[in-house]
Amino acid sequence: MTFDHQTLAAIAKSYGLIYMMIVFVGSVIYACWPSNQSKFDRAAKSILREDDE
Amino acid sequence: MISQLTKTEREIALLLTILLAISGSILGLMGRGDLLGYHGALLAIAGYALTFVLIKDHFDPEPGPKRIEKYYDDPIKVGIVLAIFWVVIGTFVGDWVAWLLVFPDATFDAGWASFGRLRPVHTSGVIFGFGGNALIATSFHVVQRTTRARLADRVSPWVVIVGFNLFCLMAASGYLMGITASKEYAEPEWYADIFLTIIWVVYFVLYMRTLARREEPHIYVANWYFLAFIIVVAILHILNNLAVPVSFGHAKSYSLFSGVQDAMLQWWYGHNAVAFFLTAGFLGMLYYYLPKRAGRPIFSYRLSIISFWGIVFLYMWAGSHHLHYTALPHWVQTLGMTFSIMLLVPSWASAGNALMTLNGAWGKVRDDATLRFMMVAAVFYGLSTFEGSFMAIRPVNSLSHYTDWTVGHVHAGALGWVAMITFGAIYTLTPWLWNKERMYSNKLIEVHFWLALIGTMIYVFAMWNSGIIQGLMWRAYNENGTLAYSFIESVAAMKPYYVARAIGGFLFFLGAVVCAYNVWKTIQLPAVAAKNPDKPPLPARGSPTALSAAE
């Protein structure tokens, strides 16, 4: 094993945080991307169409 | 059951049941000197019985070409019925073990009737039997409706439903006999774990294939949650159950990991089972049935996406809050605490999203007990996620851990959130599935609602009280600077709360029985004529010739 405990713990504490930020920012950008809005609106309403009970 | 299967599909099914019978027999033979033999026999009997049914009905008329114009709902019906069966059994056993803490001698001097063996029957019965069947059934329903596509094939849904319930049976019967791996909420032994892994892969493949057939370009968010549930539960299940069996003829195995690693892995599993089994899957349910029942689209679709990734990401780090002040390294505990607190954000985003969806439909909530079930579920979801984040804070945890407070917290989530949203979904879904105008009795839904709510409240309040008293008694010092209470004094102090808890649990169990009766009577109601018999519910897929070739 080339990774000792110190290294792995350091990776968890630093890159883990960066990774979390990336996921968070990424999902917010995706959710708020203007061209996605109409798609989301359609999706939200799509389940209410009458014919599929 | 097999009337919807074509000849080829019947043959594939027959092959699978024969395979089940053979592997059950082999397992039974290998484990004949051990408890394992019983489970081999169980699988074998199930395999032979199913084989018999399939052979008996093999030459029944095949379904007409019109079948592909309809959603495939037969397995969903079976799943719903099984979920109701398990909730009755699971809450009954739960109440039984609650009374065992009041009357500890009520064990008939038999191993199977003692607390330690019955408790996992309760936990697995409600989590996997009730929750699992409900999730599988509703996911099959939601994925078809939101994609406007039929389930990708007709055999694998049955493999999932039948296989999963065989797993539940092996789990419950195993605990009674003393087969357990002792890892909480992952107690089944190695062979049952392997069996479930196979079933789960079939489930995943079926779900993906159905999504791939969708007519809607966008995958509706409820499916995201169901998919996360399927995928992450698979990862958790496999990693936490790695073990070396004593031999292939023994039910017993030894966990691959030991001590601190094993503890970390177990609670990483344990907490994420809460996240992805008891939260993500049921949020999928909420994001479909609540807007549907309220007749309003979800308040913010954007918020549901952000909270989805928040939940998928953050939960994975939170497990170590189960191990505060233990031999686990300090920084891992701090990490778990921090992420548990952050989890409050996506959790409340989901709960708020659900409640805001109802904003403007409060009249409906007042009149419709089904919708009220879902509203109360969202409220309890918000409350118990707040409580969970709070309890993950180290000093709070020093008081709450090991006490009944944890039990109260779990039940606020399990009864208040998971069970309530499921009952809401069941009452919404049952008339649709069996093609009835409505449920047999709205009054009984109302009765069930109040039994469930009052039962949950009594339960949770009793456990809050007992847990906090317990925690305070354990750490109380008298003026001489020595511990004020012996342990047994704290046990004696719990008695009134244990009685109250058992009563609350009984009310909840009664509610489940009322639900079972109501569903049973609904199934017997006369079916309503389809609104539009000529118009098939599914859009045509390509040209008719291409269709028949594909099928």
Add this chain to the structure above:
Amino acid sequence: MLKNHAKLERTAIGFAFAIMLVASIGGFIEIAPLFTISETVEDAPDMRVYTPLELAGRNIYVREGCYACHSQMVRTLQDEVERYGHYSLAVESKYDHPMLWGSKRTGPDLARLGDKYSDEWHVAHLLNPRAVSPQSVMPAYRWLLRNELKANDMPLHLRAMRKVGVPYTDAMIANATADTYGQANPDSGAADGFFERYGFDSNSRYFDGDKRKVTEMDALVAYLQILGELTDAADQTAGAANLENDAEGATQ
């Protein structure tokens, strides 16, 4: 149509991968350091393995679900240390496959139960908890004294434990069945060399008080009597104890 469909299919698969990636990277980053934890765990050269009888007892403890009500993990809190003894060290459960730290104390913690009570007390307590502790809510386990212990497959158990990393020797595995019976039946001479294999401070006696047969009670009591006794590591670190005060929950 077909081309369009392939694209849809790719979205679904990509999406499934995204979930897998986001979820597993989180888990991996947190858990990976724990697999190198042995570098940071205290060393305990005197740590001994469970004898076959104790292992059988531990399996009974698991079978009966004792872990549902009893923890085996004393936390680093003042009152716990005063009530139960030295807080648990990571090394003390290094041969525990699986660990039995527990999550609930309907009954007291058992991490340091060993040698606290006599064998007779344990047998009486397991036969009828309310006979020795009137307010107890524990079930009675009378069948343990009725059931003879099955030990002929103990070599297989030890071999499986060795596969997951517990240092059982070939001699231990070869003698596992005899050691099981011999430890609970010292006059029989069945366990020749038992003390050489497991150390001279291991216990060998009639745990359940019944000299005629070796029962499940023997095994369970043998296990309960060595809880916290497999190593002296805790006694050695006693001076360096850094406890946390409940009220402050403070830092380390």
